[in-house]
Amino acid sequence: MLNINHMKTLIINSLIILSVLLSIQTQAQNTKTTDNYVVLSKKIAQLKPIILSAKALKSENEASFGQFVVVICGKEIGDITDREKMDGFIEMAKEANVQIVACGFSLSKFKVDPSQVPDEIKIVENGILYNFQLQKKGYYSLSL
Structure with a gap:
């Protein structure tokens, strides 16, 4: 069973990865x-x-x-x-x-x-x- 600290770390890391992927996709779309x-x-x-x-x-x-x-x-x-x-x-x-x-x-x-x-x-x-x-x-x- 995951403790609360592991859950927080997992959620934070997931959000960071998601924001990096969205940033890369936005940059690719904006490349003229x-x-x-x-x-x-x-x-x-x-x-x-x-x-x-x-x-x-x-x-x-x-x-x-x-x-x-x-x-x-x-x-x-x-x-x-x-x-x-x-x-x-x-x-x-x-x-x-x-x-x-x-x-x-x-x-x-x-x-x-x-x-x-x-x-x-x-x-x-x-x-x-x-x-x-x-x-x-x-x-x-x-x-x-």
Whole structure:
């Protein structure tokens, strides 16, 4: 038979364990997760549906929506210097909080002058490597 001191100790220990478990559960619920995205694309024309997708993802869950990056690489990289083609996409991207990035390797390979790239477009040395680096940071990735 348990004496009164053992009962008190048992009840106190049970309450402590219960409060620790509830505290851990509350912390787990309060941990905020952010969803970040990167899309690697070879076609400028794909910018519109990509940006529209970013807007839709943000509207579905604005609380967890983080960064959205589009990396442009490949043969069509020269098109990013055409302000007539790019201005609409740049404005759409700005409104949707989408960052457009140009692959420096592609710029070099296809002889595109980096000084002609609009200021709103970030240039990275290697777009494919940049994509992998973002994936390592937990970004969801899609290549088109």
